[in-house]
Amino acid sequence: METVLVVGATGNIGVAAILGAMRAKRNVLAIVRNQASAAKLFQHVNSKEGITIVEADIISEDGVQSVVDQVRAGKLPAFQHVYAAAGGAYGATPLRELSSSELRKFMTVNFESNFFAYRATIPYLLEQKGSTSFTLCTGSQGDIGARAAPAISQGPLFSMANVACRDNEETSVRFNEVYLGTRVEVDSVASQTGAMKASDFASVYTELLSRPDIKSCRISVATKDDLTDLKYKKKITY
Numbered sequence: 001m002e003t004v005l006v007v008g009a010t011g012n013i014g015v016a017a018i019l020g021a022m023r024a025k026r027n028v029l030a031i032v033r034n035q036a037s038a039a040k041l042f043q044h045v046n047s048k049e050g051i052t053i054v055e056a057d058i059i060s061e062d063g064v065q066s067v068v069d070q071v072r073a074g075k076l077p078a079f080q081h082v083y084a085a086a087g088g089a090y091g092a093t094p095l096r097e098l099s100s101s102e103l104r105k106f107m108t109v110n111f112e113s114n115f116f117a118y119r120a121t122i123p124y125l126l127e128q129k130g131s132t133s134f135t136l137c138t139g140s141q142g143d144i145g146a147r148a149a150p151a152i153s154q155g156p157l158f159s160m161a162n163v164a165c166r167d168n169e170e171t172s173v174r175f176n177e178v179y180l181g182t183r184v185e186v187d188s189v190a191s192q193t194g195a196m197k198a199s200d201f202a203s204v205y206t207e208l209l210s211r212p213d214i215k216s217c218r219i220s221v222a223t224k225d226d227l228t229d230l231k232y233k234k235k236i237t238y
């Protein structure tokens with residue numbers, strides 16, 4: 001059975017990725033920051049079956065790399081797919097008042113974590129004979145610009161996705177960006193706030209895993225209609 005490595009596994013999007021992977025009959029290798037986060041994950045997913053937990057600091061240079069090293073050493077399950085959903089830093093400081101340290105914190109948590117995940121896992125995915133995939137979650141805040149630091153930290157994710165789509169177009173790695181135009185939250189929170197439920201958003205990843213034709217694309221998700229009838233478009237057309 002194939003395995004999906006999930007980075008940011010304990011968050012709203014990470015939980016959706018795990019549920020989506022499980023429905024697609026994949027095992028999961030979930031990176032968590034500590035055991036308290038692992039407990040949160042199991043509570044949201046409501047199962048431990050097929051999920052292997054590994055602790056690592058995803059915002060440090062070598063956090064995800066240490067996981068890949070353990071996989072190579074046979075200490076953790078091999079994986080064929082990666083879902084990067086690290087981040088979640090949110091704030092409302094106006095642009096004119098944003099300090100350098102606050103901006104850097106947003107860039108580290110929301111952007112660098114996903115970049116580190118890409119840099120650590122792509123060489124490993126490329127070594128494999130079969131088809132592999134890397135999926136990155138981004139959000140429309142980067143285009144809307146209503147909140148300075150969350151918006152700015154999405155910009156480099158969009159650009160990283162452009163580069164990755166181009167770099168992997170001719171490789172065996174199916175890179176895609178899932179662009180969210182709505183708020184997704186774990187079910188227990190979403191049922192109170194009215195946001196899209198992680199268990200509903202999960203179906204996008206289930207579908208994406210079964211669609212080898214979707215490669216180097218942005219998949220846009222804003223409404224319930226987008227959950228099963230995927231709206232996708234090549235990111236790089238020239």
Ligand SMILES: NC(=O)c1ccc[n+]([C@@H]2O[C@H](COP(=O)([O-])OP(=O)(O)OC[C@H]3O[C@@H](n4cnc5c(N)ncnc54)[C@H](OP(=O)(O)O)[C@@H]3O)[C@@H](O)[C@H]2O)c1
Pocket residue numbers: 007008009010011012013014032033034037057058059085086087088089109110137138139140141180182183184185
């Ligand atoms: N949710 C949405 O509706 C939405 C919409 C648009 C785009 N996105 C994209 O998806 C990303 C994740 O969103 P989310 O809602 O899933 O965020 P979230 O619920 O806050 O989850 C973020 C994940 O990153 C981990 N993390 C954050 N800071 C960390 C740190 N300093 N050290 C180690 N781990 C850390 C969290 O671990 P812990 O659980 O241990 O804190 C968690 O696994 C966003 O940054 C954005 O790029 C999400």
